[in-house]
Amino acid sequence: MAPIEEGGFGRTLCVLTGASRGFGRALATLLARLLSPGSVWRQSWWRSTPGLRVVPVPADLGSDAGLQQLLGALRDLPRPEGLQRLLLINNAAxxxxxxxxxxxxxxxxxxxxxxxxxxxxxxxxxxxxxxxxxxxxxxxxxxxxxxxxxxxxxxxxxxxxxxxxxxxxxxxxxxxxxxxxxxxxxxxxxxxxxxxxxxxxxxxxxxxx
CATH class of the missing domain: 3.40.50.720 (NAD(P)-binding Rossmann-like Domain)
Structure with missing residues (x-):
């Protein structure tokens, strides 16, 4: 199956859980290329990505404290100018x-x-x-x-x-x-x-x- 175009999701606020290994890590690598410059990337692990504002949030989503930590980080996050899409991928399992x-x-x-x-x-x-x-x-x-x-x-x-x-x-x-x-x-x-x-x-x- 052919990959979709680079930047295909536009300027996006993206939250990806469980991105440190396995399927989540593979998904993060591919997804980063599909976000337009100025997008905000919120996840539990990721390296620096040109054009994206990456905000890692290490948290145990199996606990209430970890979930509240993620929700609090999201509330504090400024929305990117010209936001086109909010993408939540709950991969943690x-x-x-x-x-x-x-x-x-x-x-x-x-x-x-x-x-x-x-x-x-x-x-x-x-x-x-x-x-x-x-x-x-x-x-x-x-x-x-x-x-x-x-x-x-x-x-x-x-x-x-x-x-x-x-x-x-x-x-x-x-x-x-x-x-x-x-x-x-x-x-x-x-x-x-x-x-x-x-x-x-x-x-x-x-x-x-």
């Missing part, structure tokens, strides 16, 4: 503890054995985005599934997943070269956002593009 089965978890049937918290979180996010799209028609909302990525998170999954059959399947995916390159998936997401033809609130999978 965790598998939770996948070494335990459902009965041993304090939080509440999931497709992957041992992945109760992760799968429940994904399902909740999809519904939350659908509700947000219905309540805020002026906001474009997308839930993107990036595929089985070759990341540290996938390494953790294939080493600690409680179900041995699933663990072997994850290991086989790595051995057989079936894992998705982060850059390829990130490019698909950016092309999807640039075309902007998806239904707001939709769930789009990497493998369907």
């Amino acid at each position: 965790t598998l939770g503890d996948i070494s335990k089965v459902f009965q041993t978890l304090s939080d509440p049937a999931e497709p992957f054995k041992g992945w109760t918290l992760y799968c429940a979180g994904k399902a909740a996010r999809t519904m939350m985005f659908q509700v947000l799209a219905a309540e805020e028609p002026s906001v474009r909302v997308l839930s993107y599934a990036p595929g089985a990525l070759d990341t540290d998170m996938q390494l953790l999954a294939r080493e600690t997943t409680v179900d041995l059959d699933l663990r072997k399947r994850l290991q086989d995916m790595k051995t057989n070269g079936e894992l998705v390159d982060c850059g390829m998936s990130a490019q698909k997401l950016l092309n999807l956002l640039q075309r902007d033809t998806f239904e707001s609130g939709a769930h789009v999978d990497f493998y369907d593009l």
